[in-house]
Amino acid sequence: MAFLIVAASAYVYCSKKSMSQNPYQLKPHERPMMAGSPSFPDHPWKRRLCYGIIGTIVGLTAGFTNGMMLANIPQIQGYLGLTPEQGGWIQVSYYMFSAIISVLLFKIRQNFGLPRYVGYIILGLILTNCLQ
Numbered sequence: 001m002a003f004l005i006v007a008a009s010a011y012v013y014c015s016k017k018s019m020s021q022n023p024y025q026l027k028p029h030e031r032p033m034m035a036g037s038p039s040f041p042d043h044p045w046k047r048r049l050c051y052g053i054i055g056t057i058v059g060l061t062a063g064f065t066n067g068m069m070l071a072n073i074p075q076i077q078g079y080l081g082l083t084p085e086q087g088g089w090i091q092v093s094y095y096m097f098s099a100i101i102s103v104l105l106f107k108i109r110q111n112f113g114l115p116r117y118v119g120y121i122i123l124g125l126i127l128t129n130c131l132q
Contacts, residue, residue: 069094 024041032039043051069091077087109117 026039026041030039030041073087073090076082076090077084082090105117112120
């Protein structure tokens, strides 16, 4: 819980400081090819390494949650007294929720902007952690 509070306060401090003072201006070779496409800013090698490590951790975590869900389907079926066909719907609902929420979160990020979006996500994580 303390980690989430520290992360949230660091995010708010850094985003307000960086957003209010001298926004980053993209160099000509960093600009997007078309309107709406992502830019390609230059990053130092340390930042690239950190991004690579974070991406690997996120990928492994996503694979782990998927594997845990698949491995526990028989236990969930037995606990709820479901047939294998009914248990398959648990898997379908898991994947459908993942597909829908990714599109929804992308639209929310587009409408409200990245700093506001991440701030709300961190606030939601803190609230759910407190409720737990």
